[in-house]
Amino acid sequence: MSKLTLDRILQSQGFGTRKYCRGLVEDGEVSINGEVVDSIKTSFDTTDFEFTIFEEVWRYREHVYIVLNKPANFECSRKPSHHPGVLTLLPEQFTWRDLQPVGRLDHDTTGMLLMSDDGPFIHAQSSPKRHIPKVYVATTHDPVTPELIALLLGGVQLHDEPAPLAAQTCRMLGDHQIEIVLEQGKYHQVKRMLAAAGNHCSALSRVAIGELALESLGLEEGEWVYLDAAQLALLRAVADA
Ligand code: URA
Numbered sequence: 659m660s661k662l663t664l665d666r667i668l669q670s671q672g673f674g675t676r677k678y679c680r681g682l683v684e685d686g687e688v689s690i691n692g693e694v695v696d697s698i699k700t701s702f703d704t705t706d707f708e709f710t711i712f713e714e715v716w717r718y719r720e721h722v723y724i725v726l727n728k729p730a731n732f733e734c735s736r737k738p739s740h741h742p743g744v745l746t747l748l749p750e751q752f753t754w755r756d757l758q759p760v761g762r763l764d765h766d767t768t769g770m771l772l773m774s775d776d777g778p779f780i781h782a783q784s785s786p787k788r789h790i791p792k793v794y795v796a797t798t799h800d801p802v803t804p805e806l807i808a809l810l811l812g813g814v815q816l817h818d819e820p821a822p823l824a825a826q827t828c829r830m831l832g833d834h835q836i837e838i839v840l841e842q843g844k845y846h847q848v849k850r851m852l853a854a855a856g857n858h859c860s861a862l863s864r865v866a867i868g869e870l871a872l873e874s875l876g877l878e879e880g881e882w883v884y885l886d887a888a889q890l891a892l893l894r895a896v897a898d899a
Pocket of ligand 1: 762763764765767845846847848849850862
């Protein structure tokens with residue numbers, strides 16, 4: 659159990675500096691169970707702690723773990739250059755908390771983007787040593803052929819890689835669509851593998867990470883959700899396997 663004063667709680671949840679958070683409390687902006695609390699003298703047990711600020715209810719979270727259904731034309735970079743960053747789709751408290759994408763998607767790639775402010779979690783989920791499968795649906799410019807699938811499964815040589823890279827699994831979904839599962843997360847990997855196999859990726863979406871499918875989260879593009887304990891356990895189980 660950890661006990662914290664309200665200003666420290668607000669600061670830890672991304673509401674600003676300690677001084678600013680103290681001001682929010684003293685200005686009567688924070689209430690607990692419907693009662694305004696305007697003193698920072700009392701400490702509160704943070705377990706399942708809920709507070710209301712600016713008329714919005716927040717639950718204390720030691721760390722944030724979310725999935726965003728990323729739309730096209732948003733950059734995962736912390737310093738986006740040509741398009742808005744994905745953090746602009748999320749509450750500004752997440753920027754203060756230093757929420758980061760777990761691995762990146764290209765600006766034009768849509769779909770499942772895991773984000774967290776838990777360093778060891780980010781490291782475990784993005785480490786190439788863990789071989790966490792990522793499932794993509796790629797639309798191809800030229801028709802999908804059995805040869806294309808065979809090449810992607812057999813391995814294609816990318817020019818800056820020491821050895822050919824192969825899909826873990828790959829199957830045809832339609833005349834111009836494949837599902838491809840990768841264990842690595844190399845730069846532009848799906849697009850470069852398709853190009854190396856003689857085709858071209860015209861649209862790309864990530865639909866699952868490990869055992870967690872984007873579809874199971876029911877998110878429209880641009881929407882996000884906190885992951886619950888069971889969903890996190892699914893992700894962690896694959897990373898620890
Ligand atoms: N492979 C790509 O080419 N782009 C992505 O965004 C993800 C995987």
